[in-house]
Amino acid sequence: MGQELPVTSYALLGLLTFGDELTGYELKQRADITLRFYWVSPAMSQVYTELRRLTDAGLVEPTAEGRGQRYRITERGRRELKDWMDGTPAGFPVLKHPVLLRLLMGHVADPATIKAMLREYVDELTTALADLDEVRESLRGADAPGEAFRHPSLVADWGLAYFESEARLARETLARLDEGPLDKDL
Amino acid sequence: MGQELPVTSYALLGLLTFGDELTGYELKQRADITLRFYWVSPAMSQVYTELRRLTDAGLVEPTAEGRGQRYRITERGRRELKDWMDGTPAGFPVLKHPVLLRLLMGHVADPATIKAMLREYVDELTTALADLDEVRESLRGADAPGEAFRHPSLVADWGLAYFESEARLARETLARLDEGPLDKDL
DNA sequence: ACAGCCATGTAACTCGTTACATGATTAC
DNA sequence: GTAATCATGTAACGAGTTACATGGCTGT
Numbered sequence: 187m188g189q190e191l192p193v194t195s196y197a198l199l200g201l202l203t204f205g206d207e208l209t210g211y212e213l214k215q216r217a218d219i220t221l222r223f224y225w226v227s228p229a230m231s232q233v234y235t236e237l238r239r240l241t242d243a244g245l246v247e248p249t250a251e252g253r254g255q256r257y258r259i260t261e262r263g264r265r266e267l268k269d270w271m272d273g274t275p276a277g278f279p280v281l282k283h284p285v286l287l288r289l290l291m292g293h294v295a296d297p298a299t300i301k302a303m304l305r306e307y308v309d310e311l312t313t314a315l316a317d318l319d320e321v322r323e324s325l326r327g328a329d330a331p332g333e334a335f336r337h338p339s340l341v342a343d344w345g346l347a348y349f350e351s352e353a354r355l356a357r358e359t360l361a362r363l364d365e366g367p368l369d370k371d372l
Numbered sequence: 373m374g375q376e377l378p379v380t381s382y383a384l385l386g387l388l389t390f391g392d393e394l395t396g397y398e399l400k401q402r403a404d405i406t407l408r409f410y411w412v413s414p415a416m417s418q419v420y421t422e423l424r425r426l427t428d429a430g431l432v433e434p435t436a437e438g439r440g441q442r443y444r445i446t447e448r449g450r451r452e453l454k455d456w457m458d459g460t461p462a463g464f465p466v467l468k469h470p471v472l473l474r475l476l477m478g479h480v481a482d483p484a485t486i487k488a489m490l491r492e493y494v495d496e497l498t499t500a501l502a503d504l505d506e507v508r509e510s511l512r513g514a515d516a517p518g519e520a521f522r523h524p525s526l527v528a529d530w531g532l533a534y535f536e537s538e539a540r541l542a543r544e545t546l547a548r549l550d551e552g553p554l555d556k557d558l
Numbered sequence: 559a560c561a562g563c564c565a566t567g568t569a570a571c572t573c574g575t576t577a578c579a580t581g582a583t584t585a586c
Numbered sequence: 587g588t589a590a591t592c593a594t595g596t597a598a599c600g601a602g603t604t605a606c607a608t609g610g611c612t613g614t
Contacts, residue, residue, distance in 0.1 A: 194602085338476055395593070418575080
């Protein structure tokens, strides 16, 4: 019906399908520990903007008035979300990967800069892995087929494997960069 | 000095560091076969906008006038690009992954929708792999350490491994989704 | 009392997109 | 001759960001 919301709206709406009611502030926190890894962490101001939009569209509703306002998804919101998932193609992921972008033009920079960048990326991945692993552990107990956090745990496992893959690729690339300049005397 | 261009400007500038002169149209094509995999494919209109901005900043210069205009990077442009790479942190990749986003809220949709989505993703990955592999093959012959396409080929190899990893994860997730509902009778 | 977190919002701005418009050159 | 590709741009718009502003509540 009233389709055509930006994907981030659906993303936030989706975070409200886990049975609880959240304030804008709490919704932002939930986005920070979930969406951030494979979508975006919207700015605080945008969370409120989206909540306003979703409310106007009747997809969420406030459960009290004044401050400390909590929002819950409506039946209409749940239907709309399902229609969106069933009726529109997901589309291919968009990756904005500044490390690969800079590696592409590696011949312009100092070799030392490139290597430092890759090492720093490995460090950041280590942190990200720890953060996501913590989230993943918090889902244990309700992650079996049919349980509430089944899908979030599948996503978390995917994310963990992705970060591990990236760390491996970064290390391999570092090694390949080291091979290079050494055998210039053959 | 005149820092603070959007990253996409630097990306396009970087595509002009491979020794040739391009029209806006050709630059867009180059972006389509390289940047698209780990950054973005800017719209045609934006390519021209960026070329204008880069020209105004003295980082690229036209080599003739009129239509069929070709642009080449200036010495200043090359310095600016290097300063940017050496002087500013790359930052962590941003992934906009609609497949994982939808999988997260898988409990809202039909199980069949989720599985169809994953199968379609595998298909799209197969296409992307073929496209990128073609690019990678075209770099052969100048991809050794010290040669012109060394870095682009490292990036392409990384991208290929990434797509393969995604395909594997999608297939594993499909398998895990199948396990689930079956043993509801134990 | 002061810091830090909880909570909500507005305003200005940038990036990047889509839609539109125009016309030259090349291929069949 | 006509379709596709090459080539260049303008205008309107939307999504999302940063900066700013406000104020309550909690712990020390």
